Amino acid sequence: MQNLIGKKFLDVQNDVNECAKNAGRAQNDVKLMAVSKFHSIEEIESAIKFGANLFGENRVQEAVEKFSVLLQKYPKINLHLIGSLQRNKVKDIVKIASCIESVDRIDLICEIEKQCAKIERKIDILYELHTAEESKSGFANYDELFSAVKYTVDNCAHIVPKGFMTMAAFTNDEALIKKSFVQLKTVGKKIQDAFPNLLLNEYSMGMSNDYKIAIQEGSTIVRIGTAIFGERNYDK
Numbered sequence: 750m751q752n753l754i755g756k757k758f759l760d761v762q763n764d765v766n767e768c769a770k771n772a773g774r775a776q777n778d779v780k781l782m783a784v785s786k787f788h789s790i791e792e793i794e795s796a797i798k799f800g801a802n803l804f805g806e807n808r809v810q811e812a813v814e815k816f817s818v819l820l821q822k823y824p825k826i827n828l829h830l831i832g833s834l835q836r837n838k839v840k841d842i843v844k845i846a847s848c849i850e851s852v853d854r855i856d857l858i859c860e861i862e863k864q865c866a867k868i869e870r871k872i873d874i875l876y877e878l879h880t881a882e883e884s885k886s887g888f889a890n891y892d893e894l895f896s897a898v899k900y901t902v903d904n905c906a907h908i909v910p911k912g913f914m915t916m917a918a919f920t921n922d923e924a925l926i927k928k929s930f931v932q933l934k935t936v937g938k939k940i941q942d943a944f945p946n947l948l949l950n951e952y953s954m955g956m957s958n959d960y961k962i963a964i965q966e967g968s969t970i971v972r973i974g975t976a977i978f979g980e981r982n983y984d985k
């Protein structure tokens with residue numbers, strides 16, 4: 750079981766490198782995030798032993814339980830939060846995550862700034878854009894995103910904006926999936942042009958079922974759970 754995870758991680762890593770190459774991109778252009786939600790510390794450790802160093806979790810309590818332990822033991826790994834975040838959970842997550850990818854409203858940005866200021870640390874964020882019907886989260890369009898970035902620049906000394914994140918529709922329709930990723934790139938580039946003093950070059954897009962398309966469309970972080978750890982057991 751444990752070694753199987755290591756093997757799958759290496760398989761996915763090779764495939765990500767291959768896709769990057771085929772898309773005419775440098776290999777280290779695309780980072781592989783192992784999405785470890787619903788998986789145990791032991792399972793995560795077996796991925797670490799095979800070289801995984803970036804992890805994603807979507808629930809704060811679960812992230813804290815596992816990664817307060819793991820980050821002590823493996824100080825070189827990084828954790829990103831990728832799930833919707835409530836204000837009252839911000840103070841716990843900013844202590845362990847290096848990046849919050851699922852920033853989708855200004856009151857959240859405000860709270861992240863407040864909690865990071867308290868503990869005197871800086872945190873990276875990505876702005877989530879809503880690009881598919883199924884998903885409920887994310888800024889709706891360019892104007893909303895612009896306001897959020899402007900708010901961050903004007904008010905948040907402890908937040909470092911790094912780029913954008915989205916979730917495509919869960920479908921076999923490749924054209925529809927591609928549309929989400931193209932939309933994120935298009936809106937993201939327009940925001941970058943509007944804020945030349947920021948470096949907004951991270952595009953977190955692509956999951957187990959659609960990362961190949963995402964890499965073709967310019968993803969810099971692919972978020973892979975199932976293809977590395979197997980199916981999630983939601984009853985646990």
Ligand SMILES: *Cc1c(COP(=O)(O)O)cnc(C)c1O
Nearest residue numbers: 784807831956957972973974975
């Ligand atoms: C769970 C999750 C993933 C990983 O999904 P898989 O299909 O298991 O690869 C990626 N991104 C987000 C935001 C998630 O919540």
